[in-house]
Amino acid sequence: MDFRFAPEDDAFRAELREFLEHHWPAEYRGGNEFGPGYSSDVPLREAEFRRKLGERGWIAINLPKEYGGGGATILQRLIFADEMSYYGAPYSNTATGYVAPTLIKHGSDEQKQTFLPAITQGAIDFALGYTEPNAGSDLAGVSTRAVEDGEGFLLSGQKVYTTMAHKAQYLWCIARTDPKAARHKGLTIFIVDLKAPGVDVRPLWTIDDGRTNEVFLDEVRVPRSRVVGEVNRGWYVVSVALDHERFNGFPLGNQRFILDQLVSLVKTESWGGRPLREIPWVRAGIGEASARLQAAQAIQYRCAWISLKGGVPNTEAAMMKILASELKQFTSHFASRVAGLYGTLAPGSPWAPLGGRLVRSVRGSMLSRFAGGSNEIQRNIIAGRGLGLPRDGLG
């Protein structure tokens, strides 16, 4: 039993940290795209950062070399996601961690040739078009329709919370091709060009000053060559893709960052003439946050280990997602209590501690509880798939 990383993995982490310190310096971190303090040079910084990542071969670090990826080991991929998350570096896992592995498994030769090189070069990105106003946790309830029309399909419907849709070139979209079939059986995956006629991307602003979108599809023409896998077999493709998302979908680096920030605040600030570090309940909260982090990391390492051995971490990934999101919520709210009245101050106030990051993180911490499969869905997975409890009431 050995939880230590190998020296070459530690060296990789050190190299990555140095790179991030240099190319994504402190003043870029923790900011949000369109919140207060947003400036027009953010997209330029991000593009420049992406170019630098490309120079190191780190854009598609997880993909096999034969497809132009970095060929990193699973533990290096874990380290990569962890540190990128720690530094708040702009990086979307969707194309490289989700779409590309699914295309390698289910895509046609033409799709692989068209999309994989562009993904590995960082030239294109994808947004996930799963969630709809009436299909959230119950994804099989999607009602976006795809009707065969000549050499392709016409897609009509509405997607929501389509993060990245305003930046990406393509939508990885699930739609109903056979309305008469059972709910899971009439679905198909399409790659939709977000510039195609009939696509309308509208912003939705999040409570932590981020941007997501709703995407309206009005008879959008999609050629048959953009069907991933077989028609009406989309649910199967999604299930495989979700397993990819599970592996590195919840990097804990951001949690380490918040805890480090909190520790530095506690070590330097006082309240009522007393250093925060000497107040027992403050110390208890710091201890609890660090214990929760260790538990979540332990399960994350277990997930990586299962993947490394060729398995798919199912219930383990569900556990990790629950612990990570509960940790995030605990740490964010605890940090704001430590700050006391200062914890009320939002970005824009020069008095706001940590540049207003506390308020943002109190708001943003809600996301992880319901996103990526709500914690209730995760518990259903553990109870049903893992423990064999009756599944009829478990979604």
Place this chain on the structure above:
Amino acid sequence: MDLDLSEFQSMLVGSARDFLANECPPALVREAIEREAGFSRALWDKVCELGWPGLLIDEAWGGSGAGVFDMLLLAEECGRALAPLPLVSSALLCAPLIQSLGSEAQKQRWLPGLASGATIAALAQTEPSARFDAEGISLRAQRQGSDWLLDGVKLFVRDGAIADLLVVVARCDAGISLFLVPADAPGLVRSAQPSIGADRQAELRFAGVRVGADSLLGAAGAAWPQVADAVRRGTLAECFTLAGVADVLAARSVAYAKERQQFGRAIGGFQAIAHMCANLQIAADSARLTSYWAASDYLNGVPGADASIARAKAWTSERVMLAACDAQHIHAGVAYIKLHDLHFWYDRAKCGELYWDDAERQREGAAAALLDG
């Protein structure tokens, strides 16, 4: 990184689990707790045949020279089965102290018996001060000629009620020292203390207990580092034990939730119960993994291992106790009745939560590592 058990460890765990399933059923646990003050001599004799007491003792002294992690895995299995045995006290806490600090004569005298299990040892560290640090030790050791006189009170001494040999942590003019004291030494009065975990606790009263120079283990005043190390091993063993306890709490609750019918269906089909079961399994798996991690840090000499142990104990203490509450809740009335076995695991969870410091105190240790450096 290697998160698999070694071949030897897998075999050890597999055989231990089979053995305890057969030889330590809940009926034996109940018998031991209700009629034998928490100790099954018959079961001890059987594990002696398997060589468990000598796992960490060198082959030269009749042991098998296995590793601490192997013994921790046995602690996990004993937690699963609630084995009423002094294994951790004797084999994990005391034997390594004698092996690392003892003179040839002391090893000769004590290690073969400890390895065979004929001798049971207990670590007499804690006192009415109820703490595990050096400041908690006030039992006095004073030189008198070539002998030593021991005066003071030990309390919460696990397995103190049944041990043949007590490894006594005492304070002399030079500092913390260890003494090997036979349980029948004149002037020593011990009285068993009932405890929620049936862990054979005792109060030990030392009134001018005279022991010879050959009882001093290691150099006078220099023993604290080794005692602190025993505390680390004990804390880890408790974490592993709790992980085993949690696994059973989860498995039994899931089984009951599948079988118990209300409103015309198994209650495990209701999300409120299903999610409680999921939380039980999360507690069990996270307790096990975070404990394995802490043990890996400790055994590999990773800097910050003490904080890792503190985090693991904080997490397992709290989560396993909550899991035990949920398990009792899922079983409801049926397990509130003493005839049901579940409360033995509930009781053990509480004892393990508190022993070697509970979550409140361990969180302080974890915080100190981050804030006071």
